[in-house]
Amino acid sequence: MITLFFFIQIFVLFAVVALAFGSTVPSYNTPAPSYSASTPRYSAPAPSYNAPAPSGPVQYNFNYAVKDDYSGNDYNHQENRNGYDTQGAYYVLLPDGRLQRVSYTVNGDSGYVAEVTCEGEAQYPAYQPTPSRSYQPAPTPSYQPTPSYA
Template sequence: MAELPPSYNPPVPSYRAPAPSGHPKYDFNYAVKDDPSGNDFGHQESRDGYNTQGNYYVLLPDGRLQRVSYTVNGDSGYVAQVEYEGEAQYPAYQPAPAYQPSYKPAPGYA
């Protein structure tokens, strides 16, 4: 590996990030509900210092809605409570129809 000449001084970054002031505090949320695709999910969270609380939900493929509520308070770690709404639905198995190509093979030549 080539060594740099002793007079090399790396460039000084032109951006200095401001020092954080105070403790972290924020709130956010989002939700997505797309009926044609069946997507339904969202998330909400708020934080004030070391105290964080939130919840998120998702519509599962079996038709139930899964909700997770959680808290984080200091060094207590992530504490979650999971709940389900609705009844799981398992429709009867329907085998796919036999594959039918939509093209005809090219004619063979002898």
């Protein structure tokens, strides 16, 4: 009697498994998916600024200068432009103590023409190493932690 009951249970189990797998078997007669490509539409946004349109040849003048005695920074730049003709000059204090001056011009298609001069004598002071710092371990804590178990 137990063996017949055992065989019925196995038969029911196989029937349930077969039914479960039978319902998920794909059908090979499904139609192919349809695809219709839409045409892309591109439109550039209108600019959001109201810049005036150029009304002639470029003209500008600018200059700036920095002189900071604490850090030793000392430089200057100035430039004038009228159409394609540009004249300018700048100078900078070099690390060796000299002052480097550059005067330049640009006339149309002639390119950048520069004249570079240095003023002063290069100075190389004797090397003086900085004192090295010695490592000191941190002091031991003055308290004695005691573990507590709750």
